[in-house]
Amino acid sequence: MIRFDNVTKIYDQKTRPALDSISLEIDRGEFVFLVGASGSGKSTFLRLVLKEDHATGGIVYVAGQNVANISSWRVPKLRRGIGVVFQDFRLLPNKTVFANVAFAMQVIGKSRGIIRETVPEVLKTVGLEGKENRRPHELSGGEQQRVAIARAVVNKPGILLADEPTGNLDPTTSLGIMKVLDKINRNGTTVVMATHDDDIVNEMRKRVIELRNGVVLRDEAKALYTSMMPIIPAADSGSGRSAGAHK
Amino acid sequence: MRLAFILGEIGGGLRRNVSMVVSVILVTFVSLTFVGTAGMLQMQINQMKGYWYDKVQVAVFLCVDTSTSPSCASGPATDEQKKNIETLLDSAAVKPYVTSWAYESQADALKHFKEQFANSPIVDSVSADQLPASFRVNMVNPEKYQIINETFSATPGVETVIDQRQLLEKLFSVMNIASLVAVGIAGLMIICAILLIATTIRLSAFSRRRETGIMRLVGASKAVIQLPFVLEGVIAAVIGAVLASGTVWAVAKFFIQDYLADQYKDTAFISANQVLILTPGLLVLGILLAGISSLLTLRKYLKV
Ligand SMILES: Nc1ncnc2c1ncn2[C@@H]1O[C@H](COP(=O)(O)OP(=O)(O)OP(=O)(O)O)[C@@H](O)[C@H]1O
Ligand SMILES: [Mg+2]
Numbered sequence: 001m002i003r004f005d006n007v008t009k010i011y012d013q014k015t016r017p018a019l020d021s022i023s024l025e026i027d028r029g030e031f032v033f034l035v036g037a038s039g040s041g042k043s044t045f046l047r048l049v050l051k052e053d054h055a056t057g058g059i060v061y062v063a064g065q066n067v068a069n070i071s072s073w074r075v076p077k078l079r080r081g082i083g084v085v086f087q088d089f090r091l092l093p094n095k096t097v098f099a100n101v102a103f104a105m106q107v108i109g110k111s112r113g114i115i116r117e118t119v120p121e122v123l124k125t126v127g128l129e130g131k132e133n134r135r136p137h138e139l140s141g142g143e144q145q146r147v148a149i150a151r152a153v154v155n156k157p158g159i160l161l162a163d164e165p166t167g168n169l170d171p172t173t174s175l176g177i178m179k180v181l182d183k184i185n186r187n188g189t190t191v192v193m194a195t196h197d198d199d200i201v202n203e204m205r206k207r208v209i210e211l212r213n214g215v216v217l218r219d220e221a222k223a224l225y226t227s228m229m230p231i232i233p234a235a236d237s238g239s240g241r242s243a244g245a246h247k
Numbered sequence: 248m249r250l251a252f253i254l255g256e257i258g259g260g261l262r263r264n265v266s267m268v269v270s271v272i273l274v275t276f277v278s279l280t281f282v283g284t285a286g287m288l289q290m291q292i293n294q295m296k297g298y299w300y301d302k303v304q305v306a307v308f309l310c311v312d313t314s315t316s317p318s319c320a321s322g323p324a325t326d327e328q329k330k331n332i333e334t335l336l337d338s339a340a341v342k343p344y345v346t347s348w349a350y351e352s353q354a355d356a357l358k359h360f361k362e363q364f365a366n367s368p369i370v371d372s373v374s375a376d377q378l379p380a381s382f383r384v385n386m387v388n389p390e391k392y393q394i395i396n397e398t399f400s401a402t403p404g405v406e407t408v409i410d411q412r413q414l415l416e417k418l419f420s421v422m423n424i425a426s427l428v429a430v431g432i433a434g435l436m437i438i439c440a441i442l443l444i445a446t447t448i449r450l451s452a453f454s455r456r457r458e459t460g461i462m463r464l465v466g467a468s469k470a471v472i473q474l475p476f477v478l479e480g481v482i483a484a485v486i487g488a489v490l491a492s493g494t495v496w497a498v499a500k501f502f503i504q505d506y507l508a509d510q511y512k513d514t515a516f517i518s519a520n521q522v523l524i525l526t527p528g529l530l531v532l533g534i535l536l537a538g539i540s541s542l543l544t545l546r547k548y549l550k551v
Contacts, residue, residue, distance in 0.1 A: 050464075072469075073468075076463075076466040076467060076469070077466065078466070079465065079466035080466030081466075082466075083465075084464050090460070090461060092458060092461065103458075103465075104461070104465040106249075106252045107249075107252065107462045107465060107467035107471050107472075108249075108465065108468075109252075151461075152465075155465065155466070
């Protein structure tokens with residue numbers, strides 16, 4: 001579903017690359033955590049999938065297509081196949097919950113009938129029945145994030161990208177959000193979530209890709225937030241973060 | 248659905264920026280009014296050219312008592328001198344350039360003068376012997392006026408040769424300058440309009456950056472994102488263009504057609520309906536103005 005082939009992203013020639021020759025593949029229907037310290041390149045990875053930015057080197061494939069070959073007028077089509085959720089929700093403050101979700105359908109030309117049918121369904125999936133007519137400021141942070149998720153998936157994208165979606169939420173609320181994301185993943189959507197939240201990663205036991213300074217440090221299935229791999233250098237026992245750094 | 252959505256966005260945008268929209272309307276209105284005025288002046292010039300160029304003649308004025316030119320040294324033109332001029336007009340050197348000519352005696356001249364200034368007290372103080380007799384020459388090609396001038400200006404008994412077309416040319420050049428001034432002012436105003444539209448759209452795009460950001464993320468097409476902004480500018484400009492057309496039409500109707508044409512009955516004036524052909528031009532110009540300046544602005548502020 002998503003494939004990176006030696007992808008490098010350099011924002012500024014004077015600094016180190018944000019992504020440094022990364023190769024990895026994420027299959028359809030997978031749930032992947034993208035972890036790593038601040039500045040390790042997680043958001044950059046997501047931006048490249050969205051074609052918000054172009055790779056400096058290498059090739060990014062999304063749904064089998066080299067995104068560099070997608071002309072600017074077809075970029076919207078690529079983005080319709082990808083839902084995005086952010087830490088700061090990004091809802092429209094003067095629209096109701098229903099209208100916020102419906103907005104994503106209106107702007108791509110869906111008919112009123114389909115919108116009226118689909119939006120309540122999606123709101124139910126994210127656990128917001130009965131709150132259709134609230135405005136964002138009348139909702140808790142967790143509920144606002146659910147609205148954002150509903151908006152991201154209402155057009156049934158094959159991929160959902162989440163950039164620290166629980167970053168502003170307390171642990172219990174975060175867990176609720178993770179249940180929603182898991183449900184969406186079970187319905188067949190590939191989910192890639194960048195996060196700092198170790199509890200959640202440990203709880204979910206999904207594939208974990210750890211970045212550091214723009215390179216893949218580890219890539220493990222059903223993993224924890226910190227590596228479970230046996231550490232080879234005896235001196236470095238604790239985190240194992242440097243274990244795969246030199247390959 | 249998408250159309251309804253775009254219309255809703257436009258409505259919202261227009262409401263949010265009422266004062267900017269009004270200023271865009273006013274500045275396009277004023278600039279296009281100047282463009283329309285220039286167009287109207289040109290139409291009037293063409294109208295007068297068409298009307299007058301068939302009628303203008305070259306006048307060969309004969310000497311009277313008070314003449315001072317060297318060729319009038321011998322006093323008022325004699326019958327013999329007149330005969331000589333008539334022969335010259337029918338001679339092989341001149342005839343090919345002349346379609347017809349007529350003699351206007353001093354009595355005729357007085358009669359025409361009285362007709363022309365019927366309402367003026369000056370008529371009573373003029374007598375026939377003060378007005379020169381003349382030969383009125385219609386040219387095959389009015390541009391060849393020099394031939395007549397060279398042939399007759401030094402001929403005895405001729406005081407002066409006047410090309411009426413040159414009198415008209417003076418009037419036309421004044422009108423041309425006026426229309427150039429109008430175009431110049433219009434040009435400045437159009438620059439104002441373009442900058443103002445660009446600013447309006449920039450503000451509008453800024454105040455809606457949340458919406459457009461989300462639209463981009465969920466895959467709205469460039470047209471859906473940008474069209475509301477472009478159309479906002481275009482609608483304002485079209486309103487300005489309609490007001491400008493109305494103003495130009497009103498000037499043509501109430502000033503030119505109802506007032507000037509009534510005052511100067513023997514001059515050809517354009518009618519208000521003729522001026523209406525300027526309207527599509529003004530509309531297109533308004534749309535281009537707004538469309539181009541908004542597209543240029545959006546390219547910078549609303550990347551997809
Ligand atoms: N638009 C940009 N222009 C220049 N440099 C950038 C830009 N965006 C990111 N970077 C740099 O690229 C590197 C990776 O940034 P990125 O945002 O991908 O990190 P991250 O892993 O998402 O961090 P965080 O966990 O804090 O969100 C950082 O060094 C950052 O300074
Ligand atoms: Mg980030």
